[in-house]
Amino acid sequence: MTGRVFLPLLRRDLLLAYRRRSELLLPLVFLMVVVSLFPLGVGPGLQVLSRIAVGVIWIAALLATVLSLDGLFRGDFEDGSLEQLVISGHSLPLAALARVAGHWLVAGLPIVLLSPLLALWMNLGEGGWSVLVISLALGTPTLSLLGGIGAALTVSLHRGGQLLSLLVFPLYVPILILAASAVTAATDGLPYNGQLGLLAAALVAALSLAPWAIAAALRLSLE
Amino acid sequence: MLKARKLQLERHFEPVFAPVDLDVAGGELWLLTGPNGAGKTTLIRLLAGLLRPTSGTVSRAPGPVAFLGHQLGLKDDLTVAENLAFHQALTGAEAPVESAIAAVGLEGARNQAARTLSAGQRKRCALARLLLAPAPLWLLDEPYANLDAEGVALVDRLLAEQLDRGGACVMSTHGALRPPELPWRELAIEAPS
Numbered sequence: 001m002t003g004r005v006f007l008p009l010l011r012r013d014l015l016l017a018y019r020r021r022s023e024l025l026l027p028l029v030f031l032m033v034v035v036s037l038f039p040l041g042v043g044p045g046l047q048v049l050s051r052i053a054v055g056v057i058w059i060a061a062l063l064a065t066v067l068s069l070d071g072l073f074r075g076d077f078e079d080g081s082l083e084q085l086v087i088s089g090h091s092l093p094l095a096a097l098a099r100v101a102g103h104w105l106v107a108g109l110p111i112v113l114l115s116p117l118l119a120l121w122m123n124l125g126e127g128g129w130s131v132l133v134i135s136l137a138l139g140t141p142t143l144s145l146l147g148g149i150g151a152a153l154t155v156s157l158h159r160g161g162q163l164l165s166l167l168v169f170p171l172y173v174p175i176l177i178l179a180a181s182a183v184t185a186a187t188d189g190l191p192y193n194g195q196l197g198l199l200a201a202a203l204v205a206a207l208s209l210a211p212w213a214i215a216a217a218l219r220l221s222l223e
Numbered sequence: 224m225l226k227a228r229k230l231q232l233e234r235h236f237e238p239v240f241a242p243v244d245l246d247v248a249g250g251e252l253w254l255l256t257g258p259n260g261a262g263k264t265t266l267i268r269l270l271a272g273l274l275r276p277t278s279g280t281v282s283r284a285p286g287p288v289a290f291l292g293h294q295l296g297l298k299d300d301l302t303v304a305e306n307l308a309f310h311q312a313l314t315g316a317e318a319p320v321e322s323a324i325a326a327v328g329l330e331g332a333r334n335q336a337a338r339t340l341s342a343g344q345r346k347r348c349a350l351a352r353l354l355l356a357p358a359p360l361w362l363l364d365e366p367y368a369n370l371d372a373e374g375v376a377l378v379d380r381l382l383a384e385q386l387d388r389g390g391a392c393v394m395s396t397h398g399a400l401r402p403p404e405l406p407w408r409e410l411a412i413e414a415p416s
Contacts, residue, residue, distance in 0.1 A: 004312070004313070004315055005313065007312075008309060008312035008313050009313075011312075012298070012301070012309045015301065015305070016298060016300050016301065019300040019301070020300060075298075078294065079294055079295070079296060079297060079298065079299065080292050080293070080294025080295055080296035080297075081296045081297075081298065083271075083273055083290065083292055083294065083296060084290065084296040084310075084313075085313075086272075086273060087271055087272070087273070087288055087289075087290040088287070088313055088314060089287060089288075090313070222273055222274075223273075223274055223275065
């Protein structure tokens with residue numbers, strides 16, 4: 001009974017995302033615009049850009065994630081799908097995991113795929129490219145999971161999006177520090193496995209805990 | 224099938240309605256009646272387990288519950304058939320989607336996105352879910368709202384079939400429309416004393 005919820009929900013979410021594919025592009029375009037504004041703001045000196053590249057790309061990735069997270073549960077909340085899901089008796093944490101997985105596939109994965117291009121724009125050192133991609137691949141699912149908690153908590157509020165960013169950015173700080181430190185270490189030719197290991201550990205922790213937190217927050221929001 | 228004992232919910236420290244006792248057995252149709260704002264929707268949501276009561280208990284027999292709320296739970300960007308196919312996958316129902324669509328009279332709109340349907344058609348689409356997955360207990364919030372005469376007859380037919388199967392239904396109505404030829408019992412929601 002409880003295991004049947006993941007795949008149908010994921011399939012539905014991907015189909016819905018496909019129907020509104022133009023909306024999917026917005027966070028990505030946002031990401032690219034934010035990154036491309038930095039050379040204009042701080043000057044196009046290659047040395048400066050290399051120094052700030054990781055930070056800029058990662059912060060833009062955080063912003064783009066939060067931007068796309070706002071609607072994660074809002075649609076389901078407003079049209080009654082969430083009630084139906086709760087009534088169906090399926091495991092709500094598993095349903096939450098399916099929704100977050102769908103969110104990452106359409107909002108997080110494109111950031112990972114786009115990151116080499118962003119690294120080129122920002123003149124990131126050669127050694128840092130692969131580590132940047134790995135750090136995003138490990139980090140963006142964690143961002144989706146942690147952000148899912150915030151999205152579930154704010155789903156019933158008007159203008160919940162603004163509160164959402166206040167709620168989740170503090171949670172994103174450790175991820176940002178670890179990822180930036182890993183990529184900087186790689187460009188400096190230093191070992192970076194420790195930071196990547198901690199990013200992976202954060203992902204595992206978020207994977208195993210966040211779905212329950214999201215489910216609890218969703219139940220709370222329905223009341 | 225469904226039991227409620229001294230059920231009460233407080234909002235801002237004020238009880239919404241007088242404590243409710245309810246015993247629903249198989250084959251019974253219960254109407255929750257009361258003026259607008261009496262707490263019919265709140266009570267249905269309490270019975271469905273979507274709200275937690277301030278005091279009192281609700282116990283439901285094990286098994287699926289079908290719920291139809293004010294928000295119908297349709298995805299605007301999916302077609303009628305896709306909405307129902309999702310519900311079918313979710314509930315593991317065996318009844319074919321096509322026959323449910325035909326039963327509610329939406330054959331012509333099966334490939335139309337739900338956003339393009341009229342309010343009555345959307346209601347019919349949501350009602351088709353009741354046909355897909357047989358649930359012993361139905362909790363319907365204003366099932367007659369937005370429906371034309373034919374749609375009202377459709378709800379009556381669905382209710383009659385549900386009661387024949389030994390299933391039960393609790394539904395809210397503000398009293399203007401009542402199922403004509405079915406035996407029903409009434410729970411009038413009273414204002415808190």
